[in-house]
Amino acid sequence: MAIASRLLVGAVGLALVATGCGSTPTNPRAEGGTSADCAAYSAYGKHDGKKVSVYSPIRDAEADLFQQNWKQFEKCTGMKITYEGTGEFEAQIQVRSDGGNPPDLAFFPQPGLLARFAKAGKLKPAPAEVKTLAEQGWSKDWLDYGTVDGTFYAAPLGASVKSFVWYSPSTFQEKGWQVPKTWDELMTLTETIAASGVKPWCAGIESGEATGWPATDWIEDVILRELGPEEYDRWVAHELKFNDPKVVAAVDKVGAILKNDKYVNGGYGPVKSIASTAFQEGGVPITTGKCAMHRQASFYANFWPEGTKVAQDGDVFAFYLPGKDASSKPVLGAGEFVAAFADRPEVKAFQRFLATADHANARMKLGTYVSANKGVDLANAQNPIDKLSMEMLRDPATVFRFDGSDLMPAAVGSGTFWKGMTDWINGKDTKTVLDFIDASWPTS
Amino acid sequence: MDFDLAAESPKLTQLLIGVVAFLAVVGLVLLLLDRAPMRQKARLHAAILLAPAVVLLAIGLVVPAVRTTLLSFMSGDGSGFVGLDNYVWMFTQLEAVTVLRNTLIWLVLMPVLVTAIGLVYAVIVDRSRFESLAKTLVFLPMAISFVGAGIIWKFVYAYRPEGADQIGLLNQIVVWFGGEPRQWLLDPPLNTLFLIVVMVWIQAGFATVVLSAAIKGIPSDIVEAARLDGAGPAQMFFRVTLPSIRPAVIVVLVTQSIGTLKLFDIVRTMTGGQFDTSVIANEMYNQAFRYGETGKGAALAVFLFVLVTPIVAYQIRTRRALR
Numbered sequence: 204m205a206i207a208s209r210l211l212v213g214a215v216g217l218a219l220v221a222t223g224c225g226s227t228p229t230n231p232r233a234e235g236g237t238s239a240d241c242a243a244y245s246a247y248g249k250h251d252g253k254k255v256s257v258y259s260p261i262r263d264a265e266a267d268l269f270q271q272n273w274k275q276f277e278k279c280t281g282m283k284i285t286y287e288g289t290g291e292f293e294a295q296i297q298v299r300s301d302g303g304n305p306p307d308l309a310f311f312p313q314p315g316l317l318a319r320f321a322k323a324g325k326l327k328p329a330p331a332e333v334k335t336l337a338e339q340g341w342s343k344d345w346l347d348y349g350t351v352d353g354t355f356y357a358a359p360l361g362a363s364v365k366s367f368v369w370y371s372p373s374t375f376q377e378k379g380w381q382v383p384k385t386w387d388e389l390m391t392l393t394e395t396i397a398a399s400g401v402k403p404w405c406a407g408i409e410s411g412e413a414t415g416w417p418a419t420d421w422i423e424d425v426i427l428r429e430l431g432p433e434e435y436d437r438w439v440a441h442e443l444k445f446n447d448p449k450v451v452a453a454v455d456k457v458g459a460i461l462k463n464d465k466y467v468n469g470g471y472g473p474v475k476s477i478a479s480t481a482f483q484e485g486g487v488p489i490t491t492g493k494c495a496m497h498r499q500a501s502f503y504a505n506f507w508p509e510g511t512k513v514a515q516d517g518d519v520f521a522f523y524l525p526g527k528d529a530s531s532k533p534v535l536g537a538g539e540f541v542a543a544f545a546d547r548p549e550v551k552a553f554q555r556f557l558a559t560a561d562h563a564n565a566r567m568k569l570g571t572y573v574s575a576n577k578g579v580d581l582a583n584a585q586n587p588i589d590k591l592s593m594e595m596l597r598d599p600a601t602v603f604r605f606d607g608s609d610l611m612p613a614a615v616g617s618g619t620f621w622k623g624m625t626d627w628i629n630g631k632d633t634k635t636v637l638d639f640i641d642a643s644w645p646t647s
Numbered sequence: 648m649d650f651d652l653a654a655e656s657p658k659l660t661q662l663l664i665g666v667v668a669f670l671a672v673v674g675l676v677l678l679l680l681d682r683a684p685m686r687q688k689a690r691l692h693a694a695i696l697l698a699p700a701v702v703l704l705a706i707g708l709v710v711p712a713v714r715t716t717l718l719s720f721m722s723g724d725g726s727g728f729v730g731l732d733n734y735v736w737m738f739t740q741l742e743a744v745t746v747l748r749n750t751l752i753w754l755v756l757m758p759v760l761v762t763a764i765g766l767v768y769a770v771i772v773d774r775s776r777f778e779s780l781a782k783t784l785v786f787l788p789m790a791i792s793f794v795g796a797g798i799i800w801k802f803v804y805a806y807r808p809e810g811a812d813q814i815g816l817l818n819q820i821v822v823w824f825g826g827e828p829r830q831w832l833l834d835p836p837l838n839t840l841f842l843i844v845v846m847v848w849i850q851a852g853f854a855t856v857v858l859s860a861a862i863k864g865i866p867s868d869i870v871e872a873a874r875l876d877g878a879g880p881a882q883m884f885f886r887v888t889l890p891s892i893r894p895a896v897i898v899v900l901v902t903q904s905i906g907t908l909k910l911f912d913i914v915r916t917m918t919g920g921q922f923d924t925s926v927i928a929n930e931m932y933n934q935a936f937r938y939g940e941t942g943k944g945a946a947l948a949v950f951l952f953v954l955v956t957p958i959v960a961y962q963i964r965t966r967r968a969l970r
Contacts, residue, residue, distance in 0.1 A: 293937050294932070294936040297939065319724075322724075412919040412933075414919055470808075472806070472807075472808035472809075476830065478833060478922070612938075613937060613939050614723070614934075614940050622920075625922070626922070626923075639741060639742065643742065645723055645940065
């Protein structure tokens with residue numbers, strides 16, 4: 204799949220280069236600044252020979268699309284953007300920063316981590332133009348995640364919606380199963396599917412050193428539904444303890460699905476196999492009918508085997524993970540934030556470009572991408588899930604909450620919470636695991 | 648992706664400056680050495696020659712060690728002193744205690760297993776017709792990095808549900824014998840043993856080669872005398888071979904113990920420290936770099952240092968005794 208998408212990206216890139224060169228046939232490099240293509244970039248100024256380094260957790264095909272999207276900007280402003288994607292962002296950004304070798308810009312996927320760097324005085328506050336753009340483009344929730352102690356540091360970049368359940372519309376239609384509207388309907392459906400001999404759920408939480416995060420998403424989604432957004436915020440801030448009976452009940456509600464051998468893990472084995480199944484492969488058995496549902500974020504659209512049609516009438520699609528009743532629609536999501544370690548003019552210019560809706564629109568045209576920017580044109584969405592995600596994000600009735608583990612201190616959010624949920628899947632009981640996570644909350 | 652010489656020129660300049668500076672220092676040292684008065688030459692020469700090494704050791708080893716020790720008494724972000732809290736955490740919090748327990752299991756089993764297997768192998772292949780081939784085979788894994796070995800063995804332990812095609816060697820063997828496929832790396836404390844197997848696989852060749860050389864070094868008249876006295880194979884081994892190669896056995900045990908304490912790659916590649924398999928070095932990295940809990944990471948580092956010290960001291964003492 205990776206190779207195929209790379210080829211596709213390459214083809215798109217070639218097409219762009221071809222059209223780009225078509226308008227400036229002589230020497231695009233020399234003439235770039237003055238050509239008509241560059242009118243849109245004139246506001247960013249000329250930064251010939253300057254370099255901006257970007258460090259990011261986004262890799263492979265998605266990273267290629269980003270770089271593709273910046274080509275014209277680089278050409279017109281004369282600056283060179285060096286992009287580095289890593290699978291070890293959380294650890295290495297600290298190492299690079301401590302080692303005196305920070306990047307100019309970093310895409311932080313975790314507001315908690317961002318806050319740690321901002322508090323340590325490592326980050327530069329966002330330039331005024333970026334702040335203005337952010338206030339125009341994003342809702343207050345999103346701005347808050349980029350704000351630390353009253354200072355706005357980072358504008359959001361991409362977004363993803365996590366509260367999705369992937370399923371096969373054709374299988375559902377064949378068997379006469381209905382997309383559930385409430386949690387109770389979901390559980391009834393689960394029972395019905397299990398009775399038909401198919402494992403209703405698929406899951407996989409293996410993700411290298413990040414193993415466990417998909418399980419924390421499950422928990423967060425259910426806490427948001429069961430206890431409501433206010434309690435969710437208190438839980439994220441540790442005012443509501445992990446071993447509070449309310450939280451225990453919510454976790455057990457997830458356990459009723461994930462820790463039930465009758466309900467999981469289609470195509471892979473018993474409950475424990477969830478812990479060793481790569482999250483990228485978790486939902487794939489849906490395509491072979493080994494399981495029926497898979498709770499995973501919008502970006503899971505990237506992980507289906509080649510040739511799988513993602514659409515309402517296609518091979519796979521996703522429905523909203525229902526809440527207690529059909530009226531309330533809390534949405535769990537995540538995203539990246541662009542923070543700056545340097546404030547040179549070229550860095551500011553690029554930071555500003557990244558905060559625009561133009562950037563998001565152009566990026567969407569290249570491939571699957573979701574942005575919570577109000578200025579994006581939904582018509583640019585490359586697949587129906589992206590479109591649905593963005594509709595959910597901008598719906599005023601939506602109660603949006605950021606992924607809780609990304610907001611917590613890293614020792615919990617990307618440490619004991621992940622680890623605890625992995626142990627939980629692996630057989631430990633709810634109370635022991637939640638006590639353990641609680642005890643690990645940093646005191647300082 | 649493409650290498651642009653012009654773009655990289657600042658780095659090349661830096662490199663050039665570094666090389667020139669290095670040569671200048673070497674030149675200066677030699678010049679001083681040359682100018683030094685002939686009397687009390689030895690001491691002065693020693694001082695001049697050692698100075699650069701001492702300076703570098705101070706910068707690269709002593710200063711970081713002192714800083715790490717200080718950090719281990721400070722809070723996560725290094726902002727205030729917390730006394731012994733980090734050490735208390737290390738010995739009381741379940742998660743950290745598990746890490747210490749695992750390191751202990753590794754430390755007890757790994758060196759002993761490697762030495763025992765290496766020794767038995769060396770004795771068995773000694774003077775056999777296929778000795779060099781057999782030694783080559785067992786030494787080959789030494790050439791593979793720990794990460795590479797971890798990935799290879801992850802496939803060996805891979806799990807697929809019953810009925811599906813097994814892609815893991817171990818589970819396939821189990822299935823052939825009519826067993827049920829298992830998830831080897833999931834159940835503590837057994838999973839730590841499966842990880843230890845990987846390191847033993849890598850290191851056994853080293854032990855074999857060292858011990859085999861030592862066995863060959865046993866004077867043949869001793870062996871002959873023992874034979875004439877009617878020693879059986881077991882007696883030969885325990886009364887003659889083993890005492891004769893004792894220094895080599897200790898060298899293997901010590902190097903393996905130190906290597907085991909530093910162990911990081913295998914655990915990280917194969918389980919990421921999940922399922923109660925973490926060891927000190929892995930947890931240190933997690934705490935210090937991933938969780939931003941520098942204090943706890945530093946405390947673990949200091950503890951690791953304390954654990955290594957007696958082994959190193961012992962080795963230095965036995966070296967001295969040998970001389």
